[in-house]
Structures are given as C-alpha cells and as structure tokens.
Amino acid sequence: MTRQPLRLAILEAERVLAAAGVASPRTDAELLAAHLLGVERTKLMMVPLVDPPVVRELEELVRRRAKRVPLQHLTGTAHLGGVTLNVGPGVFVPRPETELLLAWGLALLEGVESPTVVDLCSGSGALALAVAHARPDAAVYAVEVGPAALSWVRRNADQQVAAGDTPIRLYAGDVTDPTLLMDLDGTVDLVLCNPPYVPEGTPVPPEVRDHDPHEAVFGGRDGLDVVRHVVGCAARLLRPGGGVAIEHDDTHGGSVPALLSARRVLTDVEDHTDLAGRPRFATARRAQPQS
Structure with a gap:
C-alpha cells in the first residue's frame, strides 16, 4: 500500500470546497484533515504521508462539506x-x-x-x-x-x-x-x-x-x-x-x-x-x- 502526500490531499480538498462556494476552503480542508488524523491543525506539517484509507475518508468528509454540511457537524465540536x-x-x-x-x-x-x-x-x-x-x-x-x-x-x-x-x-x-x-x-x-x-x-x-x-x-x-x-x-x-x-x-x-x-x-x-x-x-x- 503506497502512502500518499497529505499536502496533495489537502490541496484537492481545497479545490473541491472552493468550487462548492465554501467561504474558507483551505481552512476547512486543513481542519477536516486535522480532525481525521487527531492532531492540531498546526501539526499537519508533521504528517507528510498518509495511508490511502485516510485519503478516502478525507474525500468523504470533503464531499459532505461541499454539500454545505457545517464544518462543526462533521468534526462534532x-x-x-x-x-x-x-x-x-x-x-x-x-x-x-x-x-x-x-x-x-x-x-x-x-x-x-x-x-x-x-x-x-x-x-x-x-x-x-x-x-x-x-x-x-x-x-x-x-x-x-x-x-x-x-x-x-x-x-x-x-x-x-x-x-x-x-x-x-x-x-x-x-x-x-x-x-x-x-x-x-x-x-x-x-x-x-x-x-x-x-x-x-x-x-x-x-x-x-x-x-x-x-x-x-x-x-x-x-x-x-x-x-x-x-x-x-x-x-x-x-x-x-x-x-x-x-x-x-x-x-x-x-x-x-x-x-x-x-x-x-x-x-x-x-x-x-x-x-x-x-x-x-x-x-x-x-x-x-x-x-
């Protein structure tokens, strides 16, 4: 299983959210990734590679956020x-x-x-x-x-x-x-x-x-x-x-x-x-x- 760069997954998430009209696509993409990984947003740079299942989970969260489900409903907090x-x-x-x-x-x-x-x-x-x-x-x-x-x-x-x-x-x-x-x-x-x-x-x-x-x-x-x-x-x-x-x-x-x-x-x-x-x-x- 080849690990994938988290940075690229976040860039794609930002693109999808921006296209959906989300007001802060980069911030939301990073917050969703941080929630999924269980780390602070400021620590994302310390997770350069992630497994493909993590990318798929992020894609699913981004899909729901692109449908304008509130970010806080997705993170629960x-x-x-x-x-x-x-x-x-x-x-x-x-x-x-x-x-x-x-x-x-x-x-x-x-x-x-x-x-x-x-x-x-x-x-x-x-x-x-x-x-x-x-x-x-x-x-x-x-x-x-x-x-x-x-x-x-x-x-x-x-x-x-x-x-x-x-x-x-x-x-x-x-x-x-x-x-x-x-x-x-x-x-x-x-x-x-x-x-x-x-x-x-x-x-x-x-x-x-x-x-x-x-x-x-x-x-x-x-x-x-x-x-x-x-x-x-x-x-x-x-x-x-x-x-x-x-x-x-x-x-x-x-x-x-x-x-x-x-x-x-x-x-x-x-x-x-x-x-x-x-x-x-x-x-x-x-x-x-x-x-």
Whole structure:
C-alpha cells in the first residue's frame, strides 16, 4: 500500500470546497484533515504521508462539506472561550463573533466575588460553560427552551464537570415567561444572551438555512421578537451595577440599544462592533439607586 502526500490531499480538498462556494476552503480542508488524523491543525506539517484509507475518508468528509454540511457537524465540536462543545443537528453552532460578547461579560465580573450569571437562550450552553470555565466561583444559570438543544447542553455540561469545571444550573424555560427565574430578581451580576435575531426572510448561508434550528436563528419579522423579552427579563434580574450583553443582527445597531435605553432602570447603554466593524452586540448596566 503506497502512502500518499497529505499536502496533495489537502490541496484537492481545497479545490473541491472552493468550487462548492465554501467561504474558507483551505481552512476547512486543513481542519477536516486535522480532525481525521487527531492532531492540531498546526501539526499537519508533521504528517507528510498518509495511508490511502485516510485519503478516502478525507474525500468523504470533503464531499459532505461541499454539500454545505457545517464544518462543526462533521468534526462534532465547536469552541468558545477555551471550552470545547459538542454540537450537531438540533442545536445552534456557536460563532467566533460571540467571543467578544463573552470577553465583555468576563471583564464586567472582574473584582466581583462569587458572581451570579444567567445565560438566556443558551443553545449548546456555550456562554454559560465558558463563564463557568473562566470563573469557577460563579453560580451560572443556563436557560434553554428547545428539547433538542437542552440535550446538547446537558451533554456539554456533563463533559465540563468531568473535566473539572464548576457545574452550571440548567433550566428548561422560555425567556418570554415573565416568571422565569423570578427567585433571582435583583440579584444577578451578569446576563448574557445570544438570541435568535435574524429578521425573517433574510438570506442566510446553506449551513445556517439547512442545519441550524430555524427557531434559534430567526427572530420574527424585524428580528427583535425574542430580544424584546430578553431586555425585559434582564432589567428584572440584574442587581444594581449588574450588566447585560445581547448579541444582535448587524441591522440592529440602533434598535437594540434603543430597547435597552427605553428601560428606565438600565443605563450606560452601548453598542459594540465585531472584528469586521459590523454592529454585533449591545450592553447596559442596571442603574444604582439614587442616594
């Protein structure tokens, strides 16, 4: 059995993915090869030759990726804040842009001992688990309504506990419920949320259209159906000085800050851009009581 150069297999994979319209064909080809070989992407150069069965397996993964199956569904994992998450059909795949929202939240918690954190619309549990990983002293609540997504959160939470992280507290709940987590009213240091926010009818890539749950992506006609409830829930949950960060569509750079500003108890409203300079998430603080 003649071994074959991995470099040539990756070049062919890149060609196939580029022809299929995949946005980052070289990166995806290398990540699929690294997944298959069980090595870091940066270590691929240390595997110059592979057996023909490995090439065939890579070709099969590339064929599926060329059909726009999400890369993360093929590898089975996604990453956020130093945490590796299991993902697949039935749950929203975390995006790199959410790292910025996470960083804002963790910065807010600096100097706060044993903070209480709530992750609304938790999906795979990405934000909740990333906070628990970074702040083992935190009490972290993850709220999710979708049965399929809840099963992914439980799996990820169990994995993180096995890895030594602090357990999170998982709630099957709907952010539109005005009694959600009522026992925490006025006590929460940080509320994070990556809700469904894409306006209905907006064209999205096949990976999103065909594989992310529709209810985790689209937020009604203007994309704000769920966000409006998130703002109200956060205003109720936060303690004075506590903060909220809500990811949003790049068309919401004015509307989400306006929703936050409309709540008299919220102050210091700001909008933040992603690495491409697009409006991406809005933040606010719960006002301190007047002395």
